[in-house]
Amino acid sequence: MSTTAVPQIVRFAAENTRDVGDVLGIGPDQRVKWARGLLPRGPVNGTIFYAGEMYPVMGNAEGAFRLMRRLEGFMNINTLAKAGPIMKKLGIYTTGAKALWGGINEEYERALQDAVFVLKKLGVEMGYLFEDEPPSGVALHTYGLLREFKEHAKGVHEKLKEMGVRRIIALDPIVATAFKLYYPEFVEGWEIESYHFVEVVAKKIAEQGLKLKLGRKVKITYHDPCYLARTIGVVDEIRFIISRIEGVEYIEPPRHGVNTGCSGDGGLELTQPPLARKISYERIEELRETGADLVYTSCPACMMMLRTGFDSLNYKIGVYDLASLIAEAMRNEIDRVDPMKPEFKRYNVLPKSPKPKSLSLEDLAEMLRRDTDKCKKCGFCNVECPTANALDMLESRSARGRMTLINSLVRGDPVRPKEVLDRLYSCVLCGQCSQICPVGLHVQELIIYGRAYAIYSGRAGVPS
Ligand code: SF4
Numbered sequence: 360m361s362t363t364a365v366p367q368i369v370r371f372a373a374e375n376t377r378d379v380g381d382v383l384g385i386g387p388d389q390r391v392k393w394a395r396g397l398l399p400r401g402p403v404n405g406t407i408f409y410a411g412e413m414y415p416v417m418g419n420a421e422g423a424f425r426l427m428r429r430l431e432g433f434m435n436i437n438t439l440a441k442a443g444p445i446m447k448k449l450g451i452y453t454t455g456a457k458a459l460w461g462g463i464n465e466e467y468e469r470a471l472q473d474a475v476f477v478l479k480k481l482g483v484e485m486g487y488l489f490e491d492e493p494p495s496g497v498a499l500h501t502y503g504l505l506r507e508f509k510e511h512a513k514g515v516h517e518k519l520k521e522m523g524v525r526r527i528i529a530l531d532p533i534v535a536t537a538f539k540l541y542y543p544e545f546v547e548g549w550e551i552e553s554y555h556f557v558e559v560v561a562k563k564i565a566e567q568g569l570k571l572k573l574g575r576k577v578k579i580t581y582h583d584p585c586y587l588a589r590t591i592g593v594v595d596e597i598r599f600i601i602s603r604i605e606g607v608e609y610i611e612p613p614r615h616g617v618n619t620g621c622s623g624d625g626g627l628e629l630t631q632p633p634l635a636r637k638i639s640y641e642r643i644e645e646l647r648e649t650g651a652d653l654v655y656t657s658c659p660a661c662m663m664m665l666r667t668g669f670d671s672l673n674y675k676i677g678v679y680d681l682a683s684l685i686a687e688a689m690r691n692e693i694d695r696v697d698p699m700k701p702e703f704k705r706y707n708v709l710p711k712s713p714k715p716k717s718l719s720l721e722d723l724a725e726m727l728r729r730d731t732d733k734c735k736k737c738g739f740c741n742v743e744c745p746t747a748n749a750l751d752m753l754e755s756r757s758a759r760g761r762m763t764l765i766n767s768l769v770r771g772d773p774v775r776p777k778e779v780l781d782r783l784y785s786c787v788l789c790g791q792c793s794q795i796c797p798v799g800l801h802v803q804e805l806i807i808y809g810r811a812y813a814i815y816s817g818r819a820g821v822p823s
Pocket residue numbers: 733734735736737738739740741758759762795796797798799800802
């Protein structure tokens with residue numbers, strides 16, 4: 360497992376996010392193409408549909424991932440990290456990237472278009488900001504560049520307020536999480552409501568008492584994205600929506616809802632692709648064993664990991680966004696049967712721990728030491744940790760091992776930058792550890808803050 364690219368790839372992703380808004384550096388022109396003619400420009404009654412920076416470019420990521428798999432031994436993530444900045448300097452990056460990676464964007468763009476179709480059909484009034492949509496910058500948060508994320512989020516808040524945005528409906532659960540949890544934490548006065556697409560759709564279907572018809576019979580399963588299920592607690596809405604579609608036979612995978620398994624994403628596909636792939640294969644076997652013909656999910660990164668994984672393993676099972684299934688059913692006749700007051704449980708399985716007072720090194724260290732000192736080394740967190748499992752329970756790549764490392768880091772014990780990067784950036788941020796920890800440590804949050812400490816203290820060897 361090579362980690363030499365981590366500093367470059369983190370820096371490359373951060374610079375792209377800062378300069379053009381998405382980690383791959385594709386830019387707003389391509390990101391808004393899917394929406395032409397579909398929505399009015401600007402908020403409608405304060406509401407916008409927010410596409411975010413991942414759905415519109417995920418096809419490029421999928422292309423890059425597929426290419427790396429084909430050229431294993433010749434090209435890897437190091438090549439992208441090194442070649443990207445050079446291509447950018449030469450002004451050939453966007454064209455070169457599209458040519459090299461293929462830009463398999465149709466399925467992801469269709470998900471956005473289908474989501475808009477469904478919301479409009481349900482009577483939701485909303486607009487879209489097109490090129491003015493500010494990227495959420497959530498990748499900065501993921502990679503531990505928290506000072507940069509805070510600055511970015513403040514700018515986004517100002518811009519949204521100026522444009523009169525009061526409500527956001529996002530299809531991407533990672534950006535929905537950013538607006539629901541990270542923005543209120545990092546931006547003073549954040550008051551913009553935000554919803555994930557399925558929250559809005561389930562509520563409307565319940566209130567209007569709708570029964571949909573697919574017009575064909577399919578056996579499907581659903582992969583709960585960890586951000587949607589475990590982090591913001593949206594689970595029941597999905598089952599409710601599926602139960603309202605005639606023609607669908609639904610099979611629940613063994614790990615589902617707040618106990619969902621990891622698709623291998625969480626930023627790992629950029630920093631350590633072979634490990635990401637190994638994790639995704641385990642989940643793919645589980646989904647395949649349900650006997651379903653089709654797999655649905657609600658996250659562009661999960662969709663990318665599962666699509667490429669199913670193909671690599673030669674399994675002929677399609678992976679699609681749930682929005683596309685709902686849209687397909689909504690294009691048929693719709694029955695109105697039993698309007699009801701929607702009541703969906705909001706799962707709250709992750710611990711809440713006090714945040715650092717500021718992002719200074721002292722405050723970060725104080726928070727990290729306070730929490731990691733509480734670790735009892737029981738190892739319960741290791742049992743479900745996908746990276747530890749994929750690496751034969753290697754302690755250093757386990758949840759407990761990462762807590763030990765962060766504790767050593769903030770205590771000033773000798774650690775090598777390469778080890779810091781390897782251990783902290785091999786975590787997929789799935790949260791299975793946090794859910795199980797008996798002392799209530801929010802392990803994946805500590806890992807993000809640990810990344811920030813490692814970067815800003817210079818001990819990770821990543822230029823800040
Ligand atoms: S479950 Fe919690 S207390 Fe136990 S080893 Fe993991 S982080 Fe430490």
